[in-house]
Amino acid sequence: MVDIARLAGVSTSTVSRALSGSSLVNDETKKRVAELARSLNYTINIGAQNLRLSQNRTIAVVIPYDAANRQHVSDPFFLSMLGSLADAITDCGYDMLISRVDADRLDEAAQIYEGGRAIGIILIGQWQHHDQLNDLAVRRVPIVVWGAQLPQQYYCTVGSNNVEGGKLATEHLVSHGRSRIVFFGDRQLPEVSHRYAGYMQILENHHIPLREELYVSSAFTVESGKQALHQLLKSKIPFDAVFACSDLLAMTVISGLRTEGIHVPHDVAVVGYDDIELSQHFHPPLTTVKQSIDVAGRTLVEALVELMAGKAPSPLLLPTSLIVRSTSA
Amino acid sequence: MVDIARLAGVSTSTVSRALSGSSLVNDETKKRVAELARSLNYTINIGAQNLRLSQNRTIAVVIPYDAANRQHVSDPFFLSMLGSLADAITDCGYDMLISRVDADRLDEAAQIYEGGRAIGIILIGQWQHHDQLNDLAVRRVPIVVWGAQLPQQYYCTVGSNNVEGGKLATEHLVSHGRSRIVFFGDRQLPEVSHRYAGYMQILENHHIPLREELYVSSAFTVESGKQALHQLLKSKIPFDAVFACSDLLAMTVISGLRTEGIHVPHDVAVVGYDDIELSQHFHPPLTTVKQSIDVAGRTLVEALVELMAGKAPSPLLLPTSLIVRSTSA
DNA sequence: TGCAATATTGCAATCGATTGCACAAACGTG
DNA sequence: CACGTTTGTGCAATCGATTGCAATATTGCA
Numbered sequence: 001m002v003d004i005a006r007l008a009g010v011s012t013s014t015v016s017r018a019l020s021g022s023s024l025v026n027d028e029t030k031k032r033v034a035e036l037a038r039s040l041n042y043t044i045n046i047g048a049q050n051l052r053l054s055q056n057r058t059i060a061v062v063i064p065y066d067a068a069n070r071q072h073v074s075d076p077f078f079l080s081m082l083g084s085l086a087d088a089i090t091d092c093g094y095d096m097l098i099s100r101v102d103a104d105r106l107d108e109a110a111q112i113y114e115g116g117r118a119i120g121i122i123l124i125g126q127w128q129h130h131d132q133l134n135d136l137a138v139r140r141v142p143i144v145v146w147g148a149q150l151p152q153q154y155y156c157t158v159g160s161n162n163v164e165g166g167k168l169a170t171e172h173l174v175s176h177g178r179s180r181i182v183f184f185g186d187r188q189l190p191e192v193s194h195r196y197a198g199y200m201q202i203l204e205n206h207h208i209p210l211r212e213e214l215y216v217s218s219a220f221t222v223e224s225g226k227q228a229l230h231q232l233l234k235s236k237i238p239f240d241a242v243f244a245c246s247d248l249l250a251m252t253v254i255s256g257l258r259t260e261g262i263h264v265p266h267d268v269a270v271v272g273y274d275d276i277e278l279s280q281h282f283h284p285p286l287t288t289v290k291q292s293i294d295v296a297g298r299t300l301v302e303a304l305v306e307l308m309a310g311k312a313p314s315p316l317l318l319p320t321s322l323i324v325r326s327t328s329a
Numbered sequence: 330m331v332d333i334a335r336l337a338g339v340s341t342s343t344v345s346r347a348l349s350g351s352s353l354v355n356d357e358t359k360k361r362v363a364e365l366a367r368s369l370n371y372t373i374n375i376g377a378q379n380l381r382l383s384q385n386r387t388i389a390v391v392i393p394y395d396a397a398n399r400q401h402v403s404d405p406f407f408l409s410m411l412g413s414l415a416d417a418i419t420d421c422g423y424d425m426l427i428s429r430v431d432a433d434r435l436d437e438a439a440q441i442y443e444g445g446r447a448i449g450i451i452l453i454g455q456w457q458h459h460d461q462l463n464d465l466a467v468r469r470v471p472i473v474v475w476g477a478q479l480p481q482q483y484y485c486t487v488g489s490n491n492v493e494g495g496k497l498a499t500e501h502l503v504s505h506g507r508s509r510i511v512f513f514g515d516r517q518l519p520e521v522s523h524r525y526a527g528y529m530q531i532l533e534n535h536h537i538p539l540r541e542e543l544y545v546s547s548a549f550t551v552e553s554g555k556q557a558l559h560q561l562l563k564s565k566i567p568f569d570a571v572f573a574c575s576d577l578l579a580m581t582v583i584s585g586l587r588t589e590g591i592h593v594p595h596d597v598a599v600v601g602y603d604d605i606e607l608s609q610h611f612h613p614p615l616t617t618v619k620q621s622i623d624v625a626g627r628t629l630v631e632a633l634v635e636l637m638a639g640k641a642p643s644p645l646l647l648p649t650s651l652i653v654r655s656t657s658a
Numbered sequence: 659t660g661c662a663a664t665a666t667t668g669c670a671a672t673c674g675a676t677t678g679c680a681c682a683a684a685c686g687t688g
Numbered sequence: 689c690a691c692g693t694t695t696g697t698g699c700a701a702t703c704g705a706t707t708g709c710a711a712t713a714t715t716g717c718a
Binding site: 330331341342345346349351373374375376377378379380381382 | 673674675676677
C-alpha cells in the first residue's frame with residue numbers, strides 16, 4: 001500500500017479510502033489508485049485489516065478427534081456434512097477454517113475464537129463431550145454443535161430428530177412383521193441413545209418385548225461393525241431385522257450377512273440411517289432414515305449467525321423421513 | 330495483554346517475552362504472568378502476531394466451482410480427499426482454510442495468498458483451467474494442484490498415474506476376454522484423457538480395434554452417468570465391458586444395467602476408478618483402480634511445503650493399483 | 659476581491675503483538 | 689569501594705491497514 005501511495009503521489013490514507021470507495025476521495029484519484037493497484041496485483045492484507053477493524057469473516061469448523069486412536073476423517077456422512085458446510089458457509093460470504101482438536105481438550109477450540117482466528121465455531125461430533133461443550137458456552141464462545149439436545153445444556157445444538165428417526169425405522173420394520181429387531185449402534189452417544197429411545201417406544205406400543213441381547217454395540221466404523229456382527233452371529237441369537245445407526249453400518253451388515261448366506265431382506269430386513277448418496281446405488285438399494293445434509297449445513301450456519309448476532313437461538317430438531325427402498329420389503 | 334501487564338505490574342514487553350518463554354525473563358515473573366494469563370483465559374491474538382511476524386500457518390484448499398451450475402461439493406472421492414488433506418495438514422501443524430472459488434476467476438485464489446490469508450494453496454480440481462493455473466504459478470503463488478501433468482506446465486501437480494491406471498483396467502478386462510470395452514468419462518479433462526490414452530494403448534497392444542462409438546462422454550455426476558448409460562443402451566451398440574472413470578460412475582452403471590436385466594459381470598464386466606471406501610461394500614464388490622487417498626493428501630502437503638521452502642518440486646505421479654473384486658470376473 | 663462553504667488530502671493515533679536498544683539493579687572481583 | 693558483568697525490564701518503533709481531525713485547495717456568492 002505504501003508503494004501505491006508513492007507511485008500515485010498521495011498518502012496511504014488516500015489509498016485506503018480510494019480502495020474502500022470512500023466518497024471523500026476525488027474520482028480521478030480513485031481511478032488512478034485503482035489502476036495502480038490492479039497493475040501491481042495488489043491485494044489488501046486481510047490480517048492487518050481485521051486487526052484494525054477487529055472484524056473477521058471466518059467460521060471455524062471443529063472436528064474433535066481422539067488422540068489415542070489417531071482416527072482419520074473418513075465417515076461418509078461426516079464428509080458430506082463437511083461439503084454441505086463448505087457450501088453453506090461460502091454462500092453466506094464467510095471463510096471456512098477446518099480444525100481438528102483433541103477431544104479431551106475441547107477448550108482449545110475456544111482459543112480459535114478468543115485468539116481472533118474465527119468469529120464463531122461449528123462443532124461436528126458431540127460424542128460424549130457434553131460438559132466440555134457447556135464450559136465453552138459458559139465462556140461465551142459462539143458455538144453451535146451438530147448433535148442431540150440434552151438436559152442441562154447451555155450450548156446450541158442443531159440435529160435431526162433422532163427419536164422420530166428411531167420410531168420411523170422401527171415402526172416400518174414392525175409393520176412388515178418383524179419382531180426380533182437388532183439395534184446396531186453405540187447408545188452411549190447422545191444421538192444414538194435418542195434413536196434407541198424411539199426404537200424402545202415403538203416396541204412398547206406394539207407390545208413387543210424389549211430384549212437386551214438384541215442391542216449390539218458398535219462404533220461408526222466399518223471395522224467395528226464387522227466385529228459386532230461377527231459376535232452377534234456367533235451368539236446364535238435369532239433375529240429377523242436390523243436397525244443400523246448409519247448407512248455405512250447397514251451396508252457392512254448386509255455384506256456380512258450375505259457372506260453367511262443370509263438373505264436381505266427375505267431372512268433379515270435392514271434399515272440404515274443418514275441416506276448418504278450411495279445408499280440408493282447400493283444393492284439392494286438401502287431403506288434408510290434420511291437426514292437432509294444440505295438443510296443441516298445451512299441450518300447450522302444460520303443458527304451460528306443468529307448466535308453471533310447476540311440472539312439465543314433455541315436448539316433445533318430437523319425432521320427425518322423414511323426412505324423405503326429394497327432392504328426391508 | 331495490556332490487562333495482564335497491568336495486573337502483573339510489568340510492561341507488555343515483559344508479558345510478551347514471558348509468554349513466549351524468552352530466557353530474558355525472570356522465572357518468577359514468568360510464572361506470575363503465566364498464571365494470570367490462564368486465570369483470565371487469555372489467548373494471544375494470532376492475527377496481530379501474524380502481522381507483526383509476517384508469518385502464518387494457514388494452508389488454503391481451493392475448490393473451483395462453476396458459478397453457472399452452482400454445483401455442490403458431493404463427489405465421494407473429492408470429499409475423501411478433503412478429509413485426507415485435513416489429516417495431513419493438521420499433522421504438519423498447519424491450519425486449513427477451505428475456499429470455493431469461481432472457476433472462471435481462479436486468480437482470486439492468488440488473493441488468498443497475496444492478501445496474507447494463507448501461505449500456500451492446494452487446489453483440487455484441475456479441470457480445464459490449465460492456463461489460469463499457469464498464470465498463478467507465474468505470479469509466484471505457491472500452489473500445488475491435484476491433477477495430471479500437462480505439457481507447458483509451470484505449476485506443480487500431484488496426481489495418480491492415470492495412464493498406468495487406464496492400462497491396468499483395460500489390460501485386466503482384455504485378459505478376461507473382453508474386447509468391446511466402453512470407456513465411460515469425459516476425456517476433455519486432463520486426468521481422464523490420460524486414462525483414455527492408457528486404454529487406447531492396451532487395445533493397440535492387443536490389436537483390438539479402437540471404436541469411437543465405445544467412448545461415452547459423461548461427467549462425474551450420477552445424473553450425467555445415468556443419462557450417458559441410457560444413450561448407450563438406446564443406441565444398441567454391443568459391448569461386453571465398461572471402464573468407468575470413477576467408482577461412483579461404475580456403481581451408477583451397474584445399477585442401470587441391472588434394471589435392464591443385464592448381468593454384471595456375466596454379460597458386462599465393469600471396472601471403476603478411485604477405490605473409495607464403499608466400493609468394497611457394494612454388491613457385487615467393485616473391481617477398481619485404486620488411488621491411495623491418504624498418500625495423495627500427504628504428498629500434496631509435502632509438495633507444497635517444499636515449494637514454500639523455495640524449492641521447485643517436480644510434478645509427482647503416484648502409483649495406482651488394480652483391486653480385483655467381483656465385477657470383472 | 660473577500661469570506662464562507664465545500665471538496666480533497668495528509669498527519670498521526672490505533673488495533674495487539676514483537677524486539678532492538680537503553681537502562682537499572684544485582685553481583686563479582688581486585 | 690569502584691568498576692565491569694550479568695540479568696531483568698521498559699521504551700518505542702514496527703507490521704499493514706483505518707479514520708478522526710486538522711489543513712489545504714477549490715468553488716460559490718455577495
